[in-house]
Amino acid sequence: xxxxxxxxxxxxxxxxxxxxxxxxxxxxxxxxxxxxxxxxxxxxxxxxxxxxxxxxxxxxxxxxxxxxxxxxxxxxxxxxxxx
Numbered sequence: 251x252x253x254x255x256x257x258x259x260x261x262x263x264x265x266x267x268x269x270x271x272x273x274x275x276x277x278x279x280x281x282x283x284x285x286x287x288x289x290x291x292x293x294x295x296x297x298x299x300x301x302x303x304x305x306x307x308x309x310x311x312x313x314x315x316x317x318x319x320x321x322x323x324x325x326x327x328x329x330x331x332x333x
Contacts, residue, residue: 255291260284 252271257264258279267276279286 255289256286257289258282258284258286264289 251268253266253268254275255264255266256276256279258281261279261282261284263279263281265280269276275288276286278284
């Protein structure tokens with residue numbers, strides 16, 4: 251379930267609420283009963299498990315730059331930088 255952040259327009263209190271997507275937005279402040287606005291906050295982002303990194307970049311020798319071919323077109327390739 252997503253975690254939403256709200257801020258009261260009257261007292262300035264900030265609080266978080268864990269809600270379903272289908273739940274109605276919170277309208278009243280927990281502290282003073284005033285009106286609240288939903289805030290846009292930074293979300294957590296994590297890549298877990300396998301995927302594009304394991305399949306494309308984690309094996310040594312899969313990039314021509316890592317093997318010493320090194321043209322300028324591949325200079326920003328992770329294998330060229332980290333090998």
